[in-house]
Amino acid sequence: MTASIATFAIAVDLVVLTVHRDTLSVLLVKRAGEPFAGVAALPGTFVGVDEDLDRAAARELVDELGLVRGEGHLEQLASYGDPARDPRGRVVAVAYLALLPGLSAPSGASWHPVAPKERALAFDHDRILDDGVERARAKLEYSSLAAEFCPPEFTIAQLRRIYEAVWGATVDPRNFHRKVTGTPGFVTATDRYTDGDRGRPARLYTKGPATSLHPPLLRR
Amino acid sequence: MTASIATFAIAVDLVVLTVHRDTLSVLLVKRAGEPFAGVAALPGTFVGVDEDLDRAAARELVDELGLVRGEGHLEQLASYGDPARDPRGRVVAVAYLALLPGLSAPSGASWHPVAPKERALAFDHDRILDDGVERARAKLEYSSLAAEFCPPEFTIAQLRRIYEAVWGATVDPRNFHRKVTGTPGFVTATDRYTDGDRGRPARLYTKGPATSLHPPLLRR
DNA sequence: CCAAAAGTGTTCAAAGTACACCCATGA
DNA sequence: TCATGGGTGTACTTTGAACACTTTTGG
DSSP: OOTOOOBBBEEEEEEEEEEEEEEEEEEEEEEOOOSSSEEEOOOOOETTOOOOHHHHHHHHIIIOOOOOOOSEEEEEEEEEOOOOSSSSEEEEEEEEEEEOOOOOOOOEEEESOOOOOOOOTTTTTTHHHHHHHHHHHHHHHHHHGGGGGSOOSSHHHHHHHHHHHHHHHHOOOOHHHHHHHHHTTTTTEEEEEOOOOSSSOOEEEEEOOOOOOSSSSOOO | TTTTOOOOOEEEEEEEEEEETTTEEEEEEEOOSSSSOOEOOEEEEEEETTOOOHHHHHHHIIIIIIOOHHHEEEEEEEEEOOOSOOOOOOOOEEEEEEOOOOOOOOTEEEEESSSSOOOOSSHHHHHHHHHHHHHHHHHHHHHHHGGGGSSSOHHHHHHHHHHHHHHTTTOOOOOOOOOOOHHTTTTEEEEEEEOSSSSSEEEEEEEEEEOOOOOOOOOO
16 A cells, blocks of 8 residues: 555635625636636645645635735635546645635735626636535524624624625614624624714624624524 | 645545444544554545545445445545644545444444543544544534434434433433424334333334424534 | 614514423333 | 333423614714
8 A cells, every 4th residue: 555545736725705895705816827727716726745734725815815814714614536626637625714804805816796606617616615605604603703704893783794695684683783792702892983974873893702602693 | 836736645534433332432443554553543545546535435434344335424524634644744634424323343443432532543533533523513403413323213212312422411301302303304203113121112213304403403 | 853873672482491291011 | 010211291481583662873
């Protein structure tokens, strides 16, 4: 079993999600070279010889895409190893899911709504993106990850619009407010308020220490 | 970026869980050769040149471990790529989680209770096992996966003991019975009964078509 | 004043919890 | 008969859903 072990290249592909204009959106790049030249794809990079998977994912997020480290959330999603997924040979993709506040897109990449099902991304990236979106939808139910889509200080209404965008469903503002503020550690109140452009100013909150939600916040 | 791409071996490592004598147990092998010769480890294999990841995991389960295909549940868990995790060089492990009914251990492998924290498995298998156990615990809450730990026909009490073993908590038999039989598609009743050795005979059920549980069955 | 958005109170229905109680078997 | 485990009924508590209502701003 020593000489006959197959070798693979390992790519780290990123499903970077944000909520942009109340729409769940994914960061896509246009591929420069073959294969799939000119086709939209998830941003990715090959893992280096002495590099950890998590580090490669963080490197792609920070260096290549120019996004700020420390903000947002990054977690491993799944691995994809169909022998035919890359025409160049055996490449296993380790996909990562990143959730970020709505920023301007870094150069060379752009935000695209997740919704249209006729996406036609390169490689098996359509499936990876589907898996990432489903993971994000599921995790909003039982974790406080929604706050990762928000800037450091946010209102309860902003947070609610995150849920509505990710789930594609409306959420009752009144009950949502009580549920969120009543769950210990989900959000922490500041003493600051928005200067109301329309209506009563809203209190600003920051992300709380809790990571899991018990009981969960169920989508219908 | 063509000549300088690092290459890796890919191992598929299996966290095979079962409930054996009311105890959540994992299938371990004793390593034959270096590295970690003689040390307990998760069963695993290298992925072949033209092999899909899922297929390699199924192959390991069926061929190497002699377990019956079709029974039980197999899903990808996560990937582990610390550069130092294998002294032989860069090996990325794609871990899979398998849930099986309580069978006799295949030759060369044996069941070990998951509980003791001083396990000292080879490689980073302690961490992989922890992740697998946590995944199993979490999934019992919102899926019907517990039935995968049971033989084709089982009683509600057997199913309840699965939950108790996996969660390490007691569950009220009466309320559990109602919850399980009242959730559409979780289990389907047969017209057969156990021949009661002690007490009233219990109706036998088979796994139902539902995969997710709404509302979930929460551990306290 | 009105419109709009934030936030609270109240009511009703659904689900979980606790536990009394009955059923069907072996010994 | 009793002991044992299977299964049902029911009262109580907790949680979520719906929505009327008050608060605080801008125009």
